[in-house]
Amino acid sequence: MSDESFQSYYPESTQHCYGCGTLNPKGLHIESFWEGEDTVCRFTPEPYHTAVPGYVYGGLIASLIDCHSTGSATAAAYRDSGRELGSDPPLRFVTGSLHVDYLKPTPLGVPLVVRGTIHEIRGRVVVVRSSLSAESITCATGEVVAVRMPDDWLESLTRPPSG
Secondary structure (H helix, E strand, C coil), X not given: CCCCCHHHHCCHHHCCCCCCCCCCCCCCCCCEEEEXXXXXXXXXXXXXXXXXXXXXXXXXXXXXXXXXXXXXXXXXXXXXXXXXXXXXXXXXXXXXXXXXXXXXXXXXXXXXXXXXXXXXXXXXXXXXXXXXXXXXXXXXXXXEEEEECCHHHHHHHHCCCCC
């Protein structure tokens, strides 16, 4: 297992995401890794991530599932094609759809674990199913349909603006 997160291999031009972009100074900076055949992300929410006193805001939970799942899709696509993470041409996924079920209130002040399973890979689409737990209790589940960024979109992000 690499010591580097999936997100650390993203092209610099795509490192601005609020959830997983290392270049976003106000972002969450989540990091995802392989753990066997599953993927895992650990994140400890701050007190300002509150919904009501003592519990995590649902939007944060959705963001964690979303960004962990698109990172997992990227890693799975590289693995499925027999390529090293970060090798050229770059692969990067965005959210095609996000579905989250909130099962239990998620407590603040404890590490959260998002665990993803690659459900399906078909062409430019990867379906990732994830669960978010706190203290070994599943608080939310989600499914992300991740879609590979078109090559021309990735290329346009790396070109300087014209004009």
